[in-house]
Amino acid sequence: MSIQKDVIVLIGAGQLGMAIARRMGYGNKIFVADWKIENANTISKIMRESGFDVVPFEVDISSKASILRLIEAAGQEGEISMFINAAGLSPSQASIEQILHVDLYGTAVLLEEFGKVIKKGGTGVTISSQSGNRMPALSAETDRQLAMTPAEEILELDVLQTGNIKDTLHAYQMAKRCNVKRVMAEAVKWGERGARINSISPGIIITPLALDEINGPRGDFYKNMFAKSPAGRPGIADEVANVAELLLSEKGAFITGSDFLIDGGATASYFYGPLQPETK
Numbered sequence: 541m542s543i544q545k546d547v548i549v550l551i552g553a554g555q556l557g558m559a560i561a562r563r564m565g566y567g568n569k570i571f572v573a574d575w576k577i578e579n580a581n582t583i584s585k586i587m588r589e590s591g592f593d594v595v596p597f598e599v600d601i602s603s604k605a606s607i608l609r610l611i612e613a614a615g616q617e618g619e620i621s622m623f624i625n626a627a628g629l630s631p632s633q634a635s636i637e638q639i640l641h642v643d644l645y646g647t648a649v650l651l652e653e654f655g656k657v658i659k660k661g662g663t664g665v666t667i668s669s670q671s672g673n674r675m676p677a678l679s680a681e682t683d684r685q686l687a688m689t690p691a692e693e694i695l696e697l698d699v700l701q702t703g704n705i706k707d708t709l710h711a712y713q714m715a716k717r718c719n720v721k722r723v724m725a726e727a728v729k730w731g732e733r734g735a736r737i738n739s740i741s742p743g744i745i746i747t748p749l750a751l752d753e754i755n756g757p758r759g760d761f762y763k764n765m766f767a768k769s770p771a772g773r774p775g776i777a778d779e780v781a782n783v784a785e786l787l788l789s790e791k792g793a794f795i796t797g798s799d800f801l802i803d804g805g806a807t808a809s810y811f812y813g814p815l816q817p818e819t820k
């Protein structure tokens with residue numbers, strides 16, 4: 541008699557997502573979901589040929605209906621015991637509107653909907669960004685709105701309207717700040733199921749998304765960032781997987797509602813070292 545496996549759902553078939561899924565996924569069934577099915581197929585092939593049990597799936601996280609289809613399909617295979625969200629668009633890849641719909645709204649819906657189905661004692665991580673840490677503090681009221689507004693209403697908040705968002709970098713930073721706040725609020729709900737949810741804020745990690753930034757209009761800014769950080773180099777996806785392993789495994793049993801910065805010290809240097817913006 542075959543024993544039904546637990547299901548791990550990875551959203552975002554990129555390098556960060558694959559590194560985490562490979563670290564955590566052995567022995568479970570892994571859904572690898574992405575809006576580019578070819579990305580999901582590519583990662584699935586690599587993982588299947590390394591002995592993992594993988595199902596590629598098409599999902600667009602800017603659509604709640606699409607997210608619900610993923611949850612239904614994954615749920616038919618077994619209980620969802622782990623959630624990994626590594627889907628996203630960077631400032632050089634998309635418009636303000638797309639970034640807010642995918643990185644901000646999409647993540648909010650994922651956290652809300654997976655929080656309703658995650659197995660008792662399950663765990664999750666969502667990838668935020670150190671970029672959100674470079675933005676000045678928002679008011680306590682704005683933080684609360686970003687954390688607590690129901691996902692379906694969040695894009696109507698004043699702070700997210702076109703006139704209040706300067707450019708795609710600002711949209712990305714707001715989205716990533718919002719991810720961290722929502723993880724705090726969701727940790728309370730996930731806790732009612734005995735489940736934990738955390739976020740990871742990476743600095744520059746070499747992936748296709750980071751290469752788009754390094755080779756894009758802000759390339760010099762990014763090269764300067766890792767050159768003047770304490771580590772003096774960009775990171776790799778497996779280093780992010782080290783943190784994810786702590787958060788997703790029993791070793792992280794007392795950690796929930798937290799954000800972990802892993803950026804080679806770039807944020808430290810931005811505030812108190814050679815990366816400080818010119819002060820007048």
Ligand SMILES: NC(=O)c1ccc[n+]([C@@H]2O[C@H](COP(=O)([O-])OP(=O)(O)OC[C@H]3O[C@@H](n4cnc5c(N)ncnc54)[C@H](O)[C@@H]3O)[C@@H](O)[C@H]2O)c1
Binds near residue numbers: 599742
């Ligand atoms: N690489 C870095 O330096 C870095 C740093 C900080 C944060 N991040 C964050 O890490 C996450 C993963 O990035 P990565 O570097 O692995 O990038 P990546 O481009 O390798 O992977 C991201 C994946 O997300 C998918 N995606 C985009 N929009 C989607 C949507 N609407 N629905 C479903 N899938 C969608 C893309 O198709 C892609 O396969 C992103 O949220 C990114 O903002 C990355």
